[in-house]
Amino acid sequence: MRNPLALHTWTLDTTPLGRVLEIARETGWQAIELRRLDFARAAERGQAAEAVLDLVRSSGLATACVGVTLGWMWTEGDERAKLLRAFDESCRWAQALGCGTVMSPVDRGRGGAARAVASIGEVGDIAARHGVRLALEFNSQCDQFNTLAAVREILAKAAHPHVGLLLDAYHLGRSGAGPEDLDSVPGGDIAYVQFSDVPRSGLVPGQALDRLAPGQGSVPFKDFFAAIERRGYAGYCSYEAPNPAAWARDPAAVAREALEATRAAAA
Numbered sequence: 001m002r003n004p005l006a007l008h009t010w011t012l013d014t015t016p017l018g019r020v021l022e023i024a025r026e027t028g029w030q031a032i033e034l035r036r037l038d039f040a041r042a043a044e045r046g047q048a049a050e051a052v053l054d055l056v057r058s059s060g061l062a063t064a065c066v067g068v069t070l071g072w073m074w075t076e077g078d079e080r081a082k083l084l085r086a087f088d089e090s091c092r093w094a095q096a097l098g099c100g101t102v103m104s105p106v107d108r109g110r111g112g113a114a115r116a117v118a119s120i121g122e123v124g125d126i127a128a129r130h131g132v133r134l135a136l137e138f139n140s141q142c143d144q145f146n147t148l149a150a151v152r153e154i155l156a157k158a159a160h161p162h163v164g165l166l167l168d169a170y171h172l173g174r175s176g177a178g179p180e181d182l183d184s185v186p187g188g189d190i191a192y193v194q195f196s197d198v199p200r201s202g203l204v205p206g207q208a209l210d211r212l213a214p215g216q217g218s219v220p221f222k223d224f225f226a227a228i229e230r231r232g233y234a235g236y237c238s239y240e241a242p243n244p245a246a247w248a249r250d251p252a253a254v255a256r257e258a259l260e261a262t263r264a265a266a267a
Contacts, residue, residue, distance in 0.1 A: 001225050001229070001237075001262075001263070001266035002229065002234065003193070003225070003228070003229075003233070003234065003235065003236065003237045004030040004031060004062075004064075004235075004236050004237070005029055005030055005031070005236070005237055005238075005239065005259065005262060006029060006030065006031035006032060006033050006062075006064035006065070006236045006237065006238040006239070007020070007023075007024040007029040007031075007032055007033070007238070007239055007255060007258075008032075008033040008035075008194065008238045008239055008240035008241075009032065009033065009034060009035055009037075009038055010035060010240055010241075010242045011239055011240060011241045011242065011246070011254070011255070011258070012246075012247070012251045012254065012255065013242060013247055014247040014251075015251040017038050017041070017042070017052070017055065018055055019251070020032070020251070021055065021056065021059035021061060022059070023251055023252045023255045024059075024061055024255060025059055025060060025061055026252070027252060027255040027256040027259055028256075028259055029061070029239075029255065029259060030061070030062060030236075031061055031062040031063060031064040031236055031238075032056065032059070032061045032062075032063055032064065033063075033064045033065045033066075033067070033103075033194075033236075033238040033240070034052075034056065034063060034065070034066045034067065034093075035067040036066075036067050036068065036069055036086065036090060037067075038052060039052050039093070049089075049093060052093075053093065053096050053097060056097060057097065062098070062099075063094070063097040063098065063099040064099065064101065064192075064235075064236035064238050065094075065099065065101045065102065065103050065135065065192055065236065065238060066090050066091075066093050066094040066097070066099055066101075066102050066103075067090065067102070067103055067104070068086065068087045068090040068091075068102050068103065068104045068123075068134075069083055069086045069087070069090075069104075070104055070105045070106070070107060070108070071083050071107060072084060072087060072104070072107075072119055072122075072123055073106065073107040073111060073115070073116045073119045073120075074107055074109070074111035074112070074115055074116065074119070075107075084122070084123070084126065087102075087104075087123050087126055088126050088130075090102050091126060091127055091129075091130035091132050092130060094130065094132050095130045095131060095132060099132070100131070100132050100133060101132060101133055101134075101135055101191060101192050101235070101236075102127060102132050102133075102134055102135070103134070103135040103136075103137060103166055103192055104123075104134060104135075104136060104137065105136075105137045105138075105139050105142075106136060106137065106138055106139055106142060106144070106145035106151060107142070107144075107145075108139065108142045108143065109142075109143055109144070110143050110144045111144070113154060113157070116145075116154055116158075117154060117157045117158045120136070120154065120155070120158035120160055120163055121158055121160055123163070124158070124160030124161075124162045124163040125160075125162075127162040127163065128161075128162040132162070133162050133163065133164055133191050134162060134163045134164070134191070135164055135165065135166035135191035135192035136151060136155060136163060136164070136165065136166055136191075137151075137166035137168055137171070137194070138150060138151035138166075138168075138171060138175070139171060139208075140170075140171040140172075140174035140175040140208075141171075141174070141205070141206050141207070141208050146175060147175045147176075147177065148167075148172060148175065148177050148181055148182075148185075151165065152165065152185070152189070155189070163191075164188075164189055164190060164191025164192070165185065165189045165190050165191055166191060166192045166193070166194065167182070167185075167190055167192075167193045167194070167228065168193075168194040168195065168196075168240070169193075169194070169195035169196065169197075169219050169221070169224050170194070170195065170196045170197070170198055170208070170211055170219070170240070172219075172224075173197075173198040173217075173218060173219045174198055174203070174208075178220065178223070179220060179223040179224045179226070179227040180223075180227070182224075182227040182228065182230075182231060183227065183230070183231075185231055186231070187231035187232030187233055188232075190228065190231060190233045190235075191235075192235060192236065192238070193228055193233060193235065193236070193237045193238065194237070194238045194239075194240045195214070195219075195221070195224070195237055195238070195239060195240070195262075196211035196212060196213070196214075196239060196240055196241035197211065197212035197213060197214050197215065197216050197217030197218070197219050197221070197241075198211075198212070198217045198218050198219055199212060199216075199217050199218070200217055200218045208242075209242050209243055209244060210243060211240070211241040211242060211243050212241065212243065213239075213241065213257060213258045213261040213262070214258075214261045214262050214264075214265035214266075215261050215264060215265045216261070221262075221265035221266060222265060222266060222267070225237075225265075225266045237262075239258050239259075239262060241258065
């Protein structure tokens with residue numbers, strides 16, 4: 001596959017960030033995807049955000065994406081102001097790392113479409129001020145924006161140039177969609193791609209910590225990667241596979257096997 005591959009830090013959640021960066025570099029990943037939690041954990045140890053930025057820079061890895069805190073679509077008052085400050089902060093961190101993308105899942109609950117559209121415009125303006133683009137991810141396990149069609153509709157209504165679509169193979173699969181559903185998505189709408197496999201059985205509604213390496217589940221990855229290539233997406237594909245079974249294993253082995261599985265699945 002032609003897309004550069006990134007390792008999402010959630011995949012190795014129980015491993016300290018410094019070691020995750022070493023593993024990603026040593027096993028051949030080209031970039032890292034960071035969460036706000038990575039910065040929060042450093043803060044709990046008395047480390048400033050700049051220390052995290054320095055750690056990532058010194059790793060030699062590119063930064064594919066930086067996460068923001070969800071909840072900004074419908075929250076009001078002081079909590080909303082806090083979330084927007086956090087959004088601005090994540091955009092600043094991304095910019096400082098030379099990263100052009102921040103990501104956010106949709107809100108988990110339900111709310112008005114008009115309010116969601118206005119909120120997308122508001123955070124899109126924040127992203128624009130920092131020269132980054134927000135990739136908005138639908139969540140197959142949330143209440144409202146749980147399909148590709150639903151998130152595409154709200155993004156079309158917002159029509160903000162600094163907000164695009166995050167495609168996640170896991171949520172695409174769990175929502176019942178397939179690679180063929182991407183053929184109607186304009187390539188320019190795709191801001192970012194994440195991937196992991198969906199178990200063939202034993203799925204639990206609301207549970208999403210069961211993600212697998214490509215080839216271990218039901219996602220047709222050769223078709224998925226071919227579909228995003230047809231759409232002209234040339235950006236990072238980030239392996240996001242939180243799973244307690246993986247966290248209990250040697251993290252270097254998990255990272256290495258996942259990269260090998262990804263390359264094999266895309267061939």
